[in-house]
Amino acid sequence: MENIISIEHIARIYQVGLEEVHALADVSLKINRNDYVAIMGPSGSGKSTLMNIIGCLDTPSRGIYLFEKENVSQMNDNQLAEIRNQKIGFVFQTFNLLPRSTALHNVELPLIYAGLPKSVRLERAYEALEKVGLADRVDHKPNELSGGQRQRVAIARALVTQPSIILADEPTGNLDSKTGNDIMALFEELHETGNTIILVTHEEEIAQHAQRIIRLRDGLIESNEIVKERTLVGNNE
């Protein structure tokens, strides 16, 4: 299996006044292509901090982070922006769409930063919106869409650059369980078509969709286990 992410003994330390907060104390893990990993743990255990580092939004205070064999810890802001743009697709709990732009423009945006010409951008943005089942909502703005639809737009935006990995930090946290299940079905489909997914969640049922669950506590990995009986939404229907 091709290794995408290799993290060795990283820590993330925040200085709050005189006190040092070890959001991540010492974490090592590997993610391979087409893995589907859930990260769990109590609030404040460092899940989001780990996701931000994996997603190159943040850099570790110490330790080594290799993304597709490249040392991210030593990259400058521009190089990190390029990795985020081309290799990583983010899905957030609060969707984080541009509120005044249409679904189409939101999905198109990463491709603008990638420097693609308009015709290619539009074609790929349509395609991505189609994949998440929103072909008939391209001209809607976020406030004209339901929560589930907004999260689909966000997923389309994460997909559109054909990234190496999709990072979702509590993607169902703001959705009811029915809509949450729909989103999980979408992730499952993406996984089956070859995508690599890391998902942060509080809910055991959601985590059971993944192949592997990493449990964090106080900035340390508590366990890293294969899920024996995965919940597969597709099979249930």
Added chain:
Amino acid sequence: MNKKVSSLLFEIKEGLIISLRAIAANKGRSALTTLGIVIGIWAVVTMSTALKGIDIAFQNGVSSLGSDNLYIDKWAWFNPDTPWWELRNRRNISMDDYYRYKELAKLPIATAPSTFTRKTVKFRDNIVESMFITATTSDYIKTTNLDFSDGRFFTDMESKGGRNVIVLGSAIAEQLFPFGGAVGNYVDVGGRKMKVVGVLQKQGSWVMGDFNPDNQGYIPIEFLFKNFASRRKSITINVRAPNSQMVEAVKEEAIGVMRRVRGLTYNEKNDFSINQQEGILSQINKTVSVIQIGGFFITGLSLFVGAIGIMNIMFVSVKERTREIGIRKAIGAKKRTILGQFISEASIICLFGGLIGLVFAVITGMIINQWLPTSIQFDAVVLAILISLATGIISGFAPAYQASKLDPVDALRYE
């Protein structure tokens, strides 16, 4: 095309589109923000237009009277050095002085005595109250650039004989003879019948006021002495130099000749002044530059206030859109992309403001055009655009820099 250049152009183009979207999303505020720039640009363009107009008007007015002229006078037009009472105590300049000067001065191409009076002029029911009258000789016309729309100036015979003939400025002729046909008719000038022999062409310059040929009448100086004024009245000697290079020489000669004519000994001061149009011009230029400095100060101030306003709004905008900036960074916007986006937003807002200001200035220019021979200057337009762009870039930089520096994690967490 070079790949780097084309990708830079792409980035600029997409950046501008993103900025336009952001501005369109905040139309009301953008419009309010730009008010300072609108006023600033409107002021700077209108002022430069008006000043240009004043300048042209004065040039026109002065050149219609002859720009290579000297005026030998008891009074100094612009002379802060000699106290007024000293000027008052000078001997009057008499007709005899004029004749002797004319005889002795070799350089001028034309000379004429002149003096002024005011008389009410009537033709039937049409009246011009206290019209400004230049009383002079037939040579006067040669010292000016005046043209006739009808008739002629008075002749040497009429001049010497002090005949009751008059030449009217165009505005006067229009008032007395609204339907034309002035030449040949007799008008009543302060109770005397005078025959109109000529009407001048319109000069169209308001700046000279009473001195504007449009608003004057011209009569033989001998007629004035016979009917309206004492022969002892001080006159002005109008002297025309052959060309502008000769003006100084003519002036030097005039001083020498006049000292002789007035019988001054070597240790006596000149008891006459040699006046020049240039005096008027330099006086005007002084006034214009005072207006200019004041105007540019005000303009600069309003642009400065406008720029501060834009900067302020951009800071607010960056604060408000922190999350948007976080999102953009998370999906791959680089520092310089964000920097460029906010700078171009500020620049576009300013440019809009500048263009609106320009539109107002064009309208104001049309209104001014009714009094001043002027139109918007092309360089003022270019300047206005450059100023508004520069204001945008300068005032947008600090907020844009702040935006570009935001940490993506913090920005995404911002509520």
